[in-house]
Amino acid sequence: MCGIVGVLSKTNSVPVLIDGLKKLEYRGYDSAGLAIQSDVDRSIHRARSVGRVVELDATTKALTARMGIAHTRWATHGVPSERNAHPHVSEGRGISVSVVHNGIIENHEELRKSLTAEGYVFQSDTDTEVIAHLAHKHLVQGLPLLAAVQATVKLLEGAFAIAAICNTAPLTLVASKKGAPLLVGHGDGEFFLASDASALVAHTKLITYLEERDVVLLETSGVSFFDGEGMQVEREIIESQLSADAVELGPYAHYMQKEIYEQPGAIAATLEMVSNASAVKPELFGAQAGGVLPGIQQVLILACGTSYHAALVARYWLESIAALPTSVEIASEYRYRTSVSLPNTLVITISQSGETADTLAALEHAKSQGMVNALSICNVPESALIRASNLRFLTRAGPEIGVASTKAFTTQLAALFTFTMVMAKLRGKLSEDQEKTLLTQLRHLPSAMQNILALEPEIKALAASFAEKRHALFLGRGVHYPIAMEGALKLKEISYIHAEAYAAGELKHGPLALVDADMPVVAVAPKDTLIEKLKSNLQEVRARGGELYIFADRDTKIEEVDGVHVINLLDHAGHLSPILHTLPLQLLSYHVALVKGTDVDKPRNLAKSVTVE
Known part of the structure; x- marks a missing residue:
């Protein structure tokens, strides 16, 4: 979940390192640091700071060097502090090696004991420091930096992306990955490393993604790749489609606000192949889909966090529209229990980054x-x-920098609804007329989302009174219950108000005991077959003095009175209603966080890309 940048430049690498860290700060922002190799005597100089990258930037203005590595941290082992900040260094016998690391070394305690017995002194509480000492040990034994890193990574258990420099290898940078993202950028006579292409697009669009257990050697003469067995291999250079503008904030106050407003465009891009077609086809999900999907008899969806909520919505869709049995599992729990596998099951994994460690496992x-x-x-x-799956669907949401997911979630829902249509058609549950109707609704979806976003001033007006609360309940029924769950998660993530979601019918089975004048209740109220039952549940809240914030379809006939705040959205959108009802909950959380003065884009204790278990 940390961010890595490495630069081998023709000029000064430090500004590029700092700029790259700022682009990767969504991956962690507990502390930051960099290490550079002196252009004069090849010695290693290190700078570290606690907090945001801007703090590091202020202390490194005078530094200059052609080569360096840098890191922004999300703490796993050891509290956020300068002593635990990366890069970590191992020195002695004329050799100084510096390392940055993303991931977790699962056998670090065993390695620490062994290295301590050999005389190495640990200066931090991190698992990463064992990597630096192991590399130093191999360098002392006479191995060059490439071989030292190759020997080191063979001893490591867990997930990692690492980069290393040392004083005995002029203008040489070595990196490796296993279970964590790392890529190489190819510039004009200079080379880069990063955890994410967003850190590099201002400098190059030509990138190579490392394969599992690859080790890469960056020198002024070029880049060499080696597989886990030490054999030199070729790795493809591709041109990234990411633009520098896509990762800039532009006129918005926060990335979360920007990404909320990018949702209509992101949905349109995601559904481009669907919206421009007269019918849905299995091939939307890959070249092999036509041979695989007709034989599928049940679906297992694996996901975490926000993506898990998208999976829960998909279960309603797949079972009600396609009559396809569907189970949903939290990815981080699935492999730790005994489960029953059934033949002809399609496993669907959902992840914004595609690097979520729990989902991959x-x-x-x-x-x-x-x-x-x-x-x-x-x-x-x-x-x-993507590489681990024989079928795939790209959501085309563009980069999402804000830690609290917005457009990634709604584009996942769009993809899952498209899949539902394909499976319903294959199973004889979708008539030609129904297919045309749903395609028309999908084409209209971006416009409907724009209309929802136009209600922001009304939603903003609710934030001042809501922000004073310490707890909140979110209610939904049926397919909108997972949307209530997502709304509660957003509020927790960025405003730090404790929020929980319940299926509204469960109120009287316990949660109603919490309701009083200080417990606001947010309700998702579409005009569907469950609206009258939901109204009864809301009356239960009012009878206990609870204050209601209701996001309703037009013509639900829910009156705004004292203690009942109603935001009327659009006419009921049928099966696509969950996507539209997501937007006002995002806006509510955003504006509550603004009133409270919390860091919207970088909430405490969290990071965007969860690459550790």
Whole structure:
């Protein structure tokens, strides 16, 4: 979940390192640091700071060097502090090596004990420091930096992306990955490393993604790739489609606000192949889909966090529209329980980054249980999850920098609804007229989303009184219950108000005991078959003095009175209603966070890309 940048430049690498860290700060912002190799005597100089990258930037203005590595941290082992900040260094016997690391070394305690017995002194509480000492040990034994890193990574258990420099290897940078993202950028006579292409697009669009257990050697003469067995290999250079403008804030106050407003365009891009067609086809999900999907008899969806909420919505759609049995599992829990695998099961994994460690591990576990057909729904075409799946659908949301997911979620829903249509058609549950109607609704979806966003001033007006609360309940019924869950998660993430979601019918089975004048209740109220039952549940809240914030379809006939705030949206959007009802909950959370003065884009204790278990 940390961010790595490496630069081998023709000029000064430090501004590029700092700029890259700022682009990767969504991956972690507990502390930051860099290490550079002196152009004069090749010695290693290090600078570290606690907090945001801007703090590091202020202390490194005078530094200059052609080569360096840098890191922004999300703490796993050891509290956020300068002593635990990367890069970590191991020195002695004329050798100084510096390392940055993303991931977790699972056998670090064993390695620490062994290295301590050999005389190495640890200066931090991190698992990363064992990497620096191991590399130093191999360098002392006479190995060059490339061989030292190759020998080191063979001793590491867990997930990692690492980069290393040392004083005995002039203008040489070595990196490796296993289970964590890392890529090489190819410039004009200079080379780069990064955890994410967003850190590099201002400097190059030519990138190479490292394969599992690859080790890469960057020198002024070029780049060399080696596989896990040490054999030199070729790796493809591709041109990133990411633009520098896409990762800039532009006229918006926060990335979250920007990404909320990008949703109509992101949905249109995601559904481009669908909206321009007269019918849905299995091939939307990959070249093999036509041979795989007709034989599918049940679906297993694996996801975490916001993506898990998208999966829960999909279960309603797949079972009610396609009559396809569907189960949903939290990816981080799935492989740690005994489960029953069924033949002809399609495993669907959902991840914004495609590098979510828990989801990748869950997919591997499902495959080990005999479920070999996998569909990944993801926003990153070169990600590990895409490569691990024989079917795939790219959401085309563009980069999402704000930690609280917005457009990634709604584009995942759009992809899952498209999949539902395909499966319903294959199973004889979708008539030609129904297919045309749903395609028309999908084409209209971006416009409907724009109309919802136009209600922001009304939603903003609710934030001042809501922000004073310490707890909140979110209610939904049926397919909108997961949307209530997503709304509660957004509020928790960025405003730090404790919020929980319940299926509204469950109120009287316990949660109603919490309701009083200080417990606001947010309700998702579409005009569907459950609206009258939901109204009864809301009356239960009012009878206990609870204050209601209701996001309703037009013509639900819910009156705004004292203690009942109603935001009327659009006419009921049928099956696509969950997507539209997501937007006002995002806006409510955003404006409540603004009133409270919290950091909207970088909430405490969180990071965007969860590449550790």
